[in-house]
Amino acid sequence: MKNLLLPYEVTKEAEMAEPLDFNRRSRLMNTHRVFKAEISSITQLTEKEKLFHIRILDPAERQRFTFLPGQFVMVEVPGYGEVPISIAGSASNRGFIELCIRRAGMVTSVLHRAKAGARVGLRGPFGTSFPVAMMKDHHVLLIAGGLGLAPLRSAILHVTENRSDFRNVHILYGTKSPDQLLFDYQYEQWRRVDGVNLSIIVEEGGDGWTGEVGLVTRLLDRIPIEPDRTYAIVCGPPVMFKFVCNKLGELGIPMRRMFVSLERRMHCGMGKCCRCNIGSTFTCKDGPVFDYWTAINLKEAI
Amino acid sequence: MACGTATRGRPPRRPRGEGFTLYKTLRKEAFRSVVEAILAGSEGVEPRRVGTDRHGKPIHQFLPVERFEDIDFSYDTTEFSAKTYFLPFRERLSTYRFSDGDWEQETRYRAEPRALIGLHSCDIHALLKLDKVFARDWYPSPYYLSRRRNTFILGIDHDPCEGAFCRSLGTDTVTHGFDLFLTDIGESYFAAVGSDRGLSLIDRFGARPITDEDSHRYVAERKRIAALMQNDLNLNNLPNLLDIEFKSPIWEKWGAKCLSCGTCAMVCPTCYCHGVYERISMDFQEGAKIRQLHACTLVDFAVVAGGHNFRPTPESRLKYRYYHQHRGFVEQHEEPKCVGCNRCGRACLAGIAPVDVIRELQEEVAP
Amino acid sequence: MRYLHIDSPRPRIAVFDFTDCEGCELQLANKEETLVPFLNAVEIVNFREIATGAGEDYEIAFVEGAISRSDEVERLKAIRGKARLLVALGSCACFGGVNRMKNAYDLGAANAEIYGRTPKETLPVRSVKEVVPVDLEIPGCPVSKDEVERIVRHLVLDVPFAFHAYPVCVECKQRFTTCLMEKGQLCLGPIVRAGCEAPCPAGGLGCWGCRGPAEAPNLEEFFALARERGFTDQEINERMAFFGGFEGVVVGGTR
Numbered sequence: 001m002k003n004l005l006l007p008y009e010v011t012k013e014a015e016m017a018e019p020l021d022f023n024r025r026s027r028l029m030n031t032h033r034v035f036k037a038e039i040s041s042i043t044q045l046t047e048k049e050k051l052f053h054i055r056i057l058d059p060a061e062r063q064r065f066t067f068l069p070g071q072f073v074m075v076e077v078p079g080y081g082e083v084p085i086s087i088a089g090s091a092s093n094r095g096f097i098e099l100c101i102r103r104a105g106m107v108t109s110v111l112h113r114a115k116a117g118a119r120v121g122l123r124g125p126f127g128t129s130f131p132v133a134m135m136k137d138h139h140v141l142l143i144a145g146g147l148g149l150a151p152l153r154s155a156i157l158h159v160t161e162n163r164s165d166f167r168n169v170h171i172l173y174g175t176k177s178p179d180q181l182l183f184d185y186q187y188e189q190w191r192r193v194d195g196v197n198l199s200i201i202v203e204e205g206g207d208g209w210t211g212e213v214g215l216v217t218r219l220l221d222r223i224p225i226e227p228d229r230t231y232a233i234v235c236g237p238p239v240m241f242k243f244v245c246n247k248l249g250e251l252g253i254p255m256r257r258m259f260v261s262l263e264r265r266m267h268c269g270m271g272k273c274c275r276c277n278i279g280s281t282f283t284c285k286d287g288p289v290f291d292y293w294t295a296i297n298l299k300e301a302i
Numbered sequence: 303m304a305c306g307t308a309t310r311g312r313p314p315r316r317p318r319g320e321g322f323t324l325y326k327t328l329r330k331e332a333f334r335s336v337v338e339a340i341l342a343g344s345e346g347v348e349p350r351r352v353g354t355d356r357h358g359k360p361i362h363q364f365l366p367v368e369r370f371e372d373i374d375f376s377y378d379t380t381e382f383s384a385k386t387y388f389l390p391f392r393e394r395l396s397t398y399r400f401s402d403g404d405w406e407q408e409t410r411y412r413a414e415p416r417a418l419i420g421l422h423s424c425d426i427h428a429l430l431k432l433d434k435v436f437a438r439d440w441y442p443s444p445y446y447l448s449r450r451r452n453t454f455i456l457g458i459d460h461d462p463c464e465g466a467f468c469r470s471l472g473t474d475t476v477t478h479g480f481d482l483f484l485t486d487i488g489e490s491y492f493a494a495v496g497s498d499r500g501l502s503l504i505d506r507f508g509a510r511p512i513t514d515e516d517s518h519r520y521v522a523e524r525k526r527i528a529a530l531m532q533n534d535l536n537l538n539n540l541p542n543l544l545d546i547e548f549k550s551p552i553w554e555k556w557g558a559k560c561l562s563c564g565t566c567a568m569v570c571p572t573c574y575c576h577g578v579y580e581r582i583s584m585d586f587q588e589g590a591k592i593r594q595l596h597a598c599t600l601v602d603f604a605v606v607a608g609g610h611n612f613r614p615t616p617e618s619r620l621k622y623r624y625y626h627q628h629r630g631f632v633e634q635h636e637e638p639k640c641v642g643c644n645r646c647g648r649a650c651l652a653g654i655a656p657v658d659v660i661r662e663l664q665e666e667v668a669p
Numbered sequence: 670m671r672y673l674h675i676d677s678p679r680p681r682i683a684v685f686d687f688t689d690c691e692g693c694e695l696q697l698a699n700k701e702e703t704l705v706p707f708l709n710a711v712e713i714v715n716f717r718e719i720a721t722g723a724g725e726d727y728e729i730a731f732v733e734g735a736i737s738r739s740d741e742v743e744r745l746k747a748i749r750g751k752a753r754l755l756v757a758l759g760s761c762a763c764f765g766g767v768n769r770m771k772n773a774y775d776l777g778a779a780n781a782e783i784y785g786r787t788p789k790e791t792l793p794v795r796s797v798k799e800v801v802p803v804d805l806e807i808p809g810c811p812v813s814k815d816e817v818e819r820i821v822r823h824l825v826l827d828v829p830f831a832f833h834a835y836p837v838c839v840e841c842k843q844r845f846t847t848c849l850m851e852k853g854q855l856c857l858g859p860i861v862r863a864g865c866e867a868p869c870p871a872g873g874l875g876c877w878g879c880r881g882p883a884e885a886p887n888l889e890e891f892f893a894l895a896r897e898r899g900f901t902d903q904e905i906n907e908r909m910a911f912f913g914g915f916e917g918v919v920v921g922g923t924r
Contacts, residue, residue, distance in 0.1 A: 028442045028444060028447065029441075029444070030409055030444060031441055031442075031443060031444060032395045032396050032409050032591065033396075033407065033409055034407060036405075036407070076580075076591070077580075077673070078398035078400070078405050078407070078580070078589045078591075078672070079398060079400070079580050079581070079582030079586075079588075079589025079590075080580050080582065080589075080828070081578075081579055081580045082578060082580070082591070083607065102607075102608075104607035104608040105607035105608070105829070106823075106828055106829050106830070106831065108607060109828040109829055110673065110675075110826065110828050113673070113675050113826060113827065113828065114673040114674060114675060115673070115674035115675065116674070117403075117674045118672065118673040118674045118675075119403070119404060119405060119672045119673075121407065263606060264604075264606060264612070265604075265605065265606040265607060267576065267577050267578040268576075268578060270440065270441035271435075271439065271440060271441070272435065272436065272441070272443065272574070272576075273575060273576045273577065273578065273593075273596075274574070274575035274576075274598065274626070275575065275576075275577065275596070275603065275604070277575075277598075277622075277626065277630065279622070279625050279626075279629065279630050280625070280626075280629060280630030280631070280632075280633035280634060281630075285440060299548060352847060353847055353852065354852075355851045355852060355853075356851060356852055356853035356898070361847055361851075363845055363847075365845070381845075381847060381848075382842065382845055386845075391842070391843040392843070400671070400672055402671065403671040403672050403674070404672055405672050558887075558889075558890070559887075559890050560887065560890070561836070561838075561859045561860075561886075561887045561890055561891060562835070562836070562885065562886075562887060563835070563836050563838035563839070563858075563859045564835055564836075564838060564839045564842070565838050565839075565842060565848075568838075568839060568842035568843075569842065581819070582822055583703075583706070584703040584706040584707050584710065584818050584822070585703075585706035585709070585710075586677070586706075586710070586822075595843075597835075597839070600834070600835040600839065601834045601835060601883070601884045601885050602834040602835065602884070605834075616887065649848065649851075651848070651850055651851075651859060651894050652887075652890050652894055653894075
């Protein structure tokens with residue numbers, strides 16, 4: 001196996017020296033109090049997915065709410081329920097939170113019926129994040145399948161906004177068919193960022209599709225990869241990231257530098273309800289972002 | 303401290319039992335008065351006989367009791383655990399009031415004082431384990447904490463229950479997590495005092511400092527009880543074993559028996575898995591966010607939006623139940639989640655008992 | 670819902686009964702504390718039991734009862750033609766209910782037993798979905814008003830509704846009901862869908878399965894443990910056949 005003896009990156013002194021916030025998570029708080037927020041705008045992305053801009057109403061609370069790319073929030077529709085949603089927007093945007101939501105269950109159906117101006121509750125942010133700080137000075141592969149582009153978009157926006165921190169940046173995105181492509185109106189913008197390469201592929205092209213056809217792994221074939229200087233973030237259904245990560249492994253990227261985001265139906269977000277528990281791991285607080293080594297050891301995850 | 307009386311003439315000695323837990327003795331005649339004093343001051347929940355099973359054995363439950371006579375301290379185990387008084391089956395987390403295109407949220411977690419009298423040590427251990435999740439881990443739960451702090455716990459020592467394997471899990475004795483814990487030493491009770499409210503209560507009824515004789519009797523009584531323990535299941539290395547046996551046919555066998563009825567988790571003193579859902583009133587004026595106990599063995603436990611079920615078979619669900627009990631919780635909290643009370647084994651209609659499942663797993667890999 | 674900026678239209682509903690006791694309809698008209706808001710949330714255009722009008726322009730039709738005559742078949746088809754959403758209400762509509770027991774006998778003999786020398790026209794009993802497509806089934810004998818209200822609140826906003834997938838045992842545990850199987854009674858609780866809040870076992874009566882099977886019930890193990898406790902195949906089969914929810918499920922091969 002290549003790169004078996006690659007040293008761990010423990011030399012970033014700036015990170016190690018950062019004082020720990022010992023109090024934040026152990027403080028007794030009103031665990032179910034929500035930020036009251038307003039849906040400020042709704043964009044129909046595909047037949048099943050909408051992008052919601054959500055603005056926390058209280059200006060002080062809005063300032064207090066910060067998150068890291070890859071984290072999720074619990075969105076509550078009072079009287080109907082609460083669902084975990086990955087944040088799809090940029091962490092530098094303090095004005096509103098972007099959530100890309102697929103109409104799948106009861107609560108998301110209500111959200112899809114709601115109109116701009118509707119008031120919802122927000123709790124969070126929860127969970128682990130993509131290792132954007134560790135990725136500094138490395139080549140970056142951002143790979144998404146289907147709805148996986150929603151959580152990945154927070155990483156894409158971080159990388160494009162802080163382009164100088166990274167070396168080569170490749171974004172690869174695949175869906176089943178062209179009509180399922182999310183954020184298609186933004187591809188041009190990402191492509192134009194200096195040194196960002198975006199490739200799109202669909203499984204079934206159909207009439208009018210002039211782009212590439214096939215699985216997202218195909219796109220990897222023609223990208224030059226420098227395995228010991230590359231980080232990869234892979235978001236999508238388990239079957240997709242399994243194939244992608246195995247391929248990246250063959251190319252020599254160590255498993256601890258590949259990151260995946262797992263999906264489970266959290267009911268609390270705080271490691272209490274166990275609904276997202278996989279053996280000994282809570283997807284809500286130990287995840288949703290895991291390095292691939294951890295993810296494959298979760299047995300049921302893939 | 304009130305209990306330290308040094309004998310004249312000898313060098314003063316630190317009274318025995320002074321430390322984290324204080325020890326005292328309480329005359330047996332005073333016990334009734336202690337219980338009645340508790341009942342007079344708060345709601346009391348005690349073991350109560352509620353019926354007889356098909357084999358003629360008594361069935362007990364922890365239920366609110368008003369009179370001392372209704373309490374049956376001689377119970378073996380209860381059908382349901384006492385966790386319901388800390389994690390009720392259904393609990394309102396917050397209330398929403400809708401008006402004029404807006405809503406207001408209200409959360410309440412004030413709990414009324416309550417006393418749990420007659421708990422066995424395994425059930426107190428169960429609370430200590432729940433403390434680790436709901437009080438000592440990230441995001442402590444105000445709902446749990448307010449109940450826990452407002453509940454007075456009086457535990458009692460007892461002869462081992464049939465089928466229990468508490469000794470394997472070290473839950474047959476307990477050192478903290480209670481207000482008072484009593485062991486029968488003949489004419490009086492040897493009382494471990496775990497809180498100031500426990501101390502002031504028994505002091506009111508003539509508790510006395512322990513003597514050497516009391517200590518000897520206590521040790522002898524504990525020895526007698528320990529000798530009666532029948533089930534000695536060796537849980538050594540079980541977490542690794544569970545990993546090695548992840549694909550064992552044993553899970554298929556027990557999984558085929560599992561009714562997926564959730565009874566095991568419902569009666570378990572430590573199972574806390576739950577779901578959260580909301581309700582809206584018929585006039586659409588009020589909404590409620592509700593936490594309801596769920597169980598990892600129920601069919602829809604791991605269903606995600608869109609309908610995919612991560613654990614579609616009873617086999618996978620049952621296996622993950624054991625995983626959480628004996629591996630996952632160990633990894634998180636350095637101890638198994640199970641207290642060995644065997645309530646699940648008794649309640650399972652299909653006869654799935656942890657002792658049998660674990661023994662089979664161990665035999666499977668034995669050379 | 671104004672806070673969601675969703676206009677909630679009052680759907681026009683109608684309630685029809687077929688071969689049944691009208692008990693489920695009565696449930697709809699029950700529960701005084703929520704009756705007024707319930708009636709405010711919907712517009713009733715046809716509900717013989719509580720209203721005089723007999724409008725034909727309904728969107729949602731609640732159909733109660735089993736189908737056991739040819740004129741009922743015709744009437745049901747007409748309702749299906751008009752309703753945007755057809756809801757089977759109660760165990761009779763969902764499974765055929767108690768009426769379904771008739772199917773185990775010779776039709777003529779059953780007719781003669783009941784009507785003597787003035788036999789009535791009759792067909793083997795069918796559930797609603799055996800005659801026309803059904804959009805939603807609410808089982809129960811009778812239905813739970815709470816559940817119906819919840820479903821109506823979902824229908825008003827046109828959002829999906831999910832029934833409990835798990836069996837009745839969970840709800841017995843919730844109420845601290847001592848397991849009746851442990852006490853020596855037969856109870857279908859482990860294989861029957863929850864949602865009723867288990868009133869029968871709490872009252873000392875083992876579950877008879879009016880809500881039909883839970884999701885993926887372990888029938889084989891249930892039969893084994895019931896036999897082990899001394900219940901005969903006939904007892905178990907009679908219990909399962911009572912409300913018709915276990916149609917086609919037989920233990921031991923004979924009935």
